[in-house]
Each structure stands twice: as C-alpha cells, then as structure tokens.
Amino acid sequence: MAINPTDFDYISKIVKEESAIVLEKGKEYLVESRLMPLVHQEKLESLENLVRKLKAQPRGELRDTVIEAMTTNETSFFRDIHPFETLKKEIIPDLIEKRKDRKELNIWCGASSSGQECYSLVMTLKNQFPVLDSWKITFAASDISNQMLNRCRSGIYSQLEINRGLPAPLMVKYFNRLGTEWQVKEELRKMIQFRITNLSEKWPFMPPLDLIMMRNVLIYFDVEMKKDILGRVRKLLKPDGYLFLGAAETTLNLDDNFERMPYKQSGCYRLKQG
C-alpha cells in the first residue's frame, strides 16, 4: 500500500523529532514496509488511518511504536570481523598495558540493537584476556529501542542469529541451549548494564571511557547531529581511549579532533595526540 506524500512527510517529521533518524524522499518503500504490520496490528485499514490515529494522539504509545518500527536493527555477532580482530590484537592489549596500575576499564556500546555486538566484545574479553577477570570492568550498552534492550537483557538468540557470525567454540563455551534457541550465560549477561539512551538527547552520566563502540548508527543522522554526537563522544572518551565506528561511517569532515587508526577496515579512531 503506497503512502501519500503528506503522510510520508508527517512520519519523517516525527521520526526525526524523536530519534534524529532522517528519512529522505525515496524512502517511502521503507515506511510502507515497516508500518504495514502495525496497520494490521492496530486493525486499521490503511497507512492513512494509522497517520490519522497518530495525529489524534501525538504523544501516545503508538508514536513510540512507530519510532521503534522505523529503527533499523540489523546486527550480527562479530559483525564485519575486522573491528573485533583489531580489538583482540591491538586495542585491548594496549588498554591492558596502559591501565595495568588501576586495573579498570570503562566501555560503552552506544547503539547495541539486540546485543550481538556487546556480547561479541564481552566474549572477546573473557576468552582472550583472562587477566581481566580480576579487573573492574564497567560495561554499559544502550539503544533507543526498548524492544531491543529487552532482547539484550534476555541474551536469547535463534539458531539463525547464532549462525550469523558466532564461532562454534564460543557458542559452546558461553551459551546455554534453551529449547530451539540459545541464551548467553548469566556470567556474561551480568557484566553489562543495559539502559535506554537516545543519542540525540541528553546522555546519562558515564565515567570517562576507554572504549566506545558506536557502530552503524551515525549513518541514519544528518550532518549536524553527527557533529553533535561526535563532539559529545570526544568529551567522554579518555584522551588515550578508542572509538569504533561502522564501516560506512567516519569522523572525516565532521570532527577533526579524531584520527583514524591504521588498522585495516576496522573503523577505529582515537583523539589526535599531542
């Protein structure tokens, strides 16, 4: 069912207001495919009726459901692999060396979706760096979507999701079978504090961070919002900390306080030194 231009503009406007996600012209198909299930769920006859209902309750639950439906939650275990190789070979060893006196690491995954990214990182820490078992690790993961955070907290994944990127030895070591699904062991789940955070709004207090993963989320925002978020990341990151962005993202022409690290396709940045 095609969406009319006025309704598309209305949906784009509220999605941008609530999440900073930009829906440019040409993305009508996306709105249609994401919102039609909601039209059926709400027993409405058309997208037009959905928009009418939204306008009648501009601050209601329906608005939140629409925003959730319009977020793209694509993710997988060890997505793109290179960042995780770089973390394993370069970044975590470097941070361990630099923080060996205090034995503390502060980490944030800023758009965790259903959790595969933060669990990939936690598995890397546990599996490759047993020395960290005696360290104080503060690991926060956040997303704008309540639904996604509930999935993160449960740590439950289908066989299909497991098949996307999770090496079998890690599955055996860190997951329990739950019927036809798999659940991350409690030992790992309790290492992460999950909370709702809208990147386009005020962030909760966080200590200065050693490592920020903010992958595959800036691409949805306009230039001003990307600059704003990178500016805030810069203030949160320790001067010798690291930021990971997605493969299609960069700080270039947005914030020249960052420099890209020379690790192949890893999207790893740090603050310019000196």
Ligand SMILES: C[S@@+](CC[C@H](N)C(=O)[O-])C[C@H]1O[C@@H](n2cnc3c(N)ncnc32)[C@H](O)[C@@H]1O
């Ligand atoms: C494509 S996923 C990326 C997940 C993971 N970082 C990865 O790279 O695999 C994008 C995530 O960003 C979240 N998101 C979108 N807009 C957001 C916002 N304004 N604040 C926080 N999270 C947002 C979505 O809910 C979604 O889970």
